[in-house]
Amino acid sequence: MATIADVARIAGVSLSTVSHVLNGTRFVRPETEKAVRDAIAATGYTPNSLARSLARASTNSVGIAISAVSNPYFSDIIRAVESECAALDMTIFLADTHDIPERELQVVQALHQHRVDGIILAPSTTSSERSVTYLRENKIPAVLVDRLVSAEFDQVGVYNAESVERLVDHLVGLGHRRIGMVPGQPGFATTLERIAGYRSAVARHGIDAEDDLIAPGSIDIDSAADSAEGLMRVAHPPTAILAGNNLATIGVMRGLRRGGFAVPRDVALVGFDDFDWADSFEPRLTVVAQPCLDIGRVAANLLLERIKDPDKPPTTTRLQTSLIVRDSCGSHLRRPASPNRDRNA
Amino acid sequence: MATIADVARIAGVSLSTVSHVLNGTRFVRPETEKAVRDAIAATGYTPNSLARSLARASTNSVGIAISAVSNPYFSDIIRAVESECAALDMTIFLADTHDIPERELQVVQALHQHRVDGIILAPSTTSSERSVTYLRENKIPAVLVDRLVSAEFDQVGVYNAESVERLVDHLVGLGHRRIGMVPGQPGFATTLERIAGYRSAVARHGIDAEDDLIAPGSIDIDSAADSAEGLMRVAHPPTAILAGNNLATIGVMRGLRRGGFAVPRDVALVGFDDFDWADSFEPRLTVVAQPCLDIGRVAANLLLERIKDPDKPPTTTRLQTSLIVRDSCGSHLRRPASPNRDRNA
DNA sequence: TTTCAAATGGCTACCATTGCCGATGTCGCC
DNA sequence: GGCGACATCGGCAATGGTAGCCATTTGAAA
Known part of the structure; x- marks a missing residue:
């Protein structure tokens, strides 16, 4: 060479x-x-990029520490980040946190040792976890995505509580007064916010809010399936279920099917996160969709700004979701008194 | 520092x-x-990993050049590769080829400049493309996945032709004699092999094989949707459609729905590639599933072997797919003479 | 001849590795 | 007490490209 x-x-x-x-x-x-x-x-x-980076003290690369494995939702974010960075001739280090705090720290350290110029992290747990502490102590330019856990960093996510409230409003508008929830990963900031949104909306409407309507957090499709089955076995089962994220949605469908319940005939279903097949397969899901590409784009730009100017005040950005009404609540069957067939925010 | x-x-x-x-x-x-x-x-x-890698002339990292964007099928492969490499303390460079030959070359060159120890590539086009030439000329340890285009490299994929033949056999077993095909990305090795498998099976059964039953390759969901609509408009429309990959499957469903056709009532559907939601949403798809995790695992191990011993003879590995019979062919309705409800390879 | 500018060379620090040679120091043995 | 054997560690060099600084060379203008 x-x-x-x-x-x-x-x-x-x-x-x-x-x-x-x-x-x-x-x-x-x-x-x-x-x-x-x-x-x-x-x-x-x-x-030789190594020698070049050594001399320049800059690698022209950013690290993405994300659970790319269990969470297909992140692939659009990665895609957008990759696209933004490629335009600036920067390369991407992808490292999978598996959403395990310990592994997350290892991954962040590995990226740091590789001297990436900055890191985009989807932190697993709620508050100042070790990996976040590590980022702070080593003054690593970083942007947090999806789970917003620390205002001392740049952050990008969506209005989780408000989005769930809109889903609940939609269900209530169709006459539902017993609404179950199958949340996503337990302990995650997004999960907590979405549960809070559910509680808030339910309280606002003055409808049933027994604790047995909220299933424990689901770590994967199958645990969400079990939760859904469990929900339908309580004394007064819900007439509608709200799934806390994409995997929970699939899991709930699997569980309902296993329990012999049809959607929307026996129970309505709304989900957080859209799918590109959701308009073609039955039941066609009513969901709130996150602007994943925008999240990735904003995150990448925030990070590049942060690398340029490490001392500017951090910003937290929340983006709007879109309510997409399809058929999984039977809204096309039993029209409510107040028709709200909104398609967008 | x-x-x-x-x-x-x-x-x-x-x-x-x-x-x-x-x-x-x-x-x-x-x-x-x-x-x-x-x-x-x-x-x-x-x-400082940079200085270390410079001195050692080894970065302890591998590059993955893959179209992670448009192809969700690759995420399992990436996951497996990441897992294997993490166990050996190697990190991953992810670069997106977007399945565009030009971009693919850039990406491979970028990885090479970053001095990755080896590259896993999903080549976009059929034969000795520039990126493959680049790998060869620079003697970069490399493994080709999915699309098997050059026996001078280690390669991992599946039996594409045989898998499609099994899908056709299944349809024929149910009495179908006009089978349409909506292939995947035009020009890809996988696409060509799958079309060949279709032609071979159709010929073997001595059934209709007009060219208008094979739609042009589809580059995304929407073009596959258009193809499906087109197929249903020919003089004698098919009674069954075979979708060439995951995106084509979703596209065909979208197109059929748009055209007012129900599956399996009006037309049967089989697909290449499984989905984790396919057992819960209607129509529940009959598919052949690729062992994505195994593909990634094998690819990672082949690459690590290749890095250790650059001169060993290259091997091409093809893995078995699994036929998963569900309801999208109506096999639960009109039972054929010869019941073949096989669930696995 | 002086003066000046244009163009380029030379040098250095950045940073960890690894094999080699050499410099100590220590111990046992005669 | 002197000598060899060995344990332990220091010093050095090459690996690479960058970017700023100063020095040098060359040619043209004054």
């Missing part, structure tokens, strides 16, 4: 000149530049 | 000794080692 020294030797110039030609950091005569470029072509030289 | 020199100074030893303590590369007295470790703790020193 050719080095810059080889290029310099063949071009008959100094190391400095080759470097300056490569980076445009000072003027060189057109003839000299051509000699250098010819030598580069002849040797097939490509700069 | 502390450097190894700071540690050496505080511990009162040489640079060499600190390095040897860190890497266990030569014996040091327990007292000396303790002094070094104390100094590391005191300074909060973490080695």
Whole structure:
């Protein structure tokens, strides 16, 4: 593998000149530049990014610490971040936190050791966890996505409570007064906010709010399925279920099907997070959709700003969700008194 | 940020000794080692991976060049690769090819410049494309996944033709004799193999094989939807449709719905690739499922072997798919003469 | 001849690794 | 007490590209 020294030797110039030609950091005569470029072509030289990053003290890369595994919802975010960064010739380190705090810390440390310029993190647990502490103590430019746990960092998420309230409003508008909830991952900031939104909406409408209507948090599809089955076995089972995220939604459907319940005939269902197949398969789900691409875009831009200016005050951004009404509540069957067939925020 | 020199100074030893303590590369007295470790703790020193990689000429990282964006099928593969690599303390560079040859080359070059130890690539086009040439010319350890385009590399994929043949067999077993196909991305090796499998099976059964039964390749969900609508408008529309991959399946459903056709009432549907929601939403799809986790696992291990021994002969691995029979062909309605309700390979 | 500018060379710090050679120090043995 | 054997560790160099600084060379203008 050719080095810059080889290029310099063949071009008959100094190391400095080759470097300056490569980076445009000072003027060189057109003839000299051509000699250098010819030598580069002849040797097939490509700069060693490691040495370059070492000297520049900047790697032109960002790390994404996210649970890309269990959460398909993140792939759109990653996609948007990748797209923004690629436009600026930055590369992406992807590391999977598996949503386990311990692993999350390891992953953040690994990214730091690789000297990424900044980190986008979806923190697993609620408050100042070790990984967040690590970011703060090492002054690593960072943006938190999805779960907003610390206002000392730049953060991007959605209005979780309000979105759930809109789902509850929708159900109440259709006449439902016993609404069950199958939340997402227990302990996550998003989960807590969404449960709070549920409680708030239910209280506002003055309808049933027994604790047995809220299932425990679900860690995967199957536990959500179990929760749904459990919900339908209580004394007065709900007439509608609200699923706390994409995996919970699939799980609830699986559980209901297993229990012999049809949606929306036996029970209505609304979900948090949309799917691109949701308009083609039955039951066509009524959901609130997150602007995943926007989240990723905003996160990437916030991070790049933060890298440029590490001392600017951190901002927390919440984006709007969209209520997409389809058929999973039977709203096309039993029309309510107050029709609210809104399609968008 | 502390450097190894700071540690050496505080511990009162040489640079060499600190390095040897860190890497266990030569014996040091327990007292000396303790002094070094104390100094590391005191300074909060973490080695600079860049300098380390530069000196070692190995980055302990692998690059994944894949279209993670448009293809959710790859997330399981990425997950498996990440898992295997994490166990060996290797990190992952993720770069998105967007399945565009030009971008694919850029991405491979970027990974190479970052001096990854090896690359896992899902090549977009059929034969020796520029990115594959680049890998070969620069002798980069590499494994090709999904689309098997060059036996000079290690490769991992599935039996595409055979899998499609099983789907056709299943349909024929149910009495279908006009079977349409909506293939995946045009030009991809997988697509060509799956079309070949379709043609072969159709010929073997001696049933209709007009060219208008094979739609053009679909680049996304919507183009697959258009293809499905188109298929249903031909003179003698098919009684069953075979979708060439996950996106095509969703697209076909969307198109059929738009055209007012119900599955399986008006037309049967089988798909390539399974979904984790497919057992809960209607129509419950009959599909062949790829062992994505295994593909990723095998790919990671092949790459690590290849890095260790760059000169061993390349191997091509094809894995078995599983036929999962559900309800999207109406097999639960009109039982055929020969019942083949097989659930697995 | 002096003066000046243009163009480029040379140098250095950045940082950890690793093998090699050399410099101590220590111990046992005669 | 002197000598060899060995344990332990220091010093050095090469690996790489960057970017700013100063020095140098060359040619042209004054």
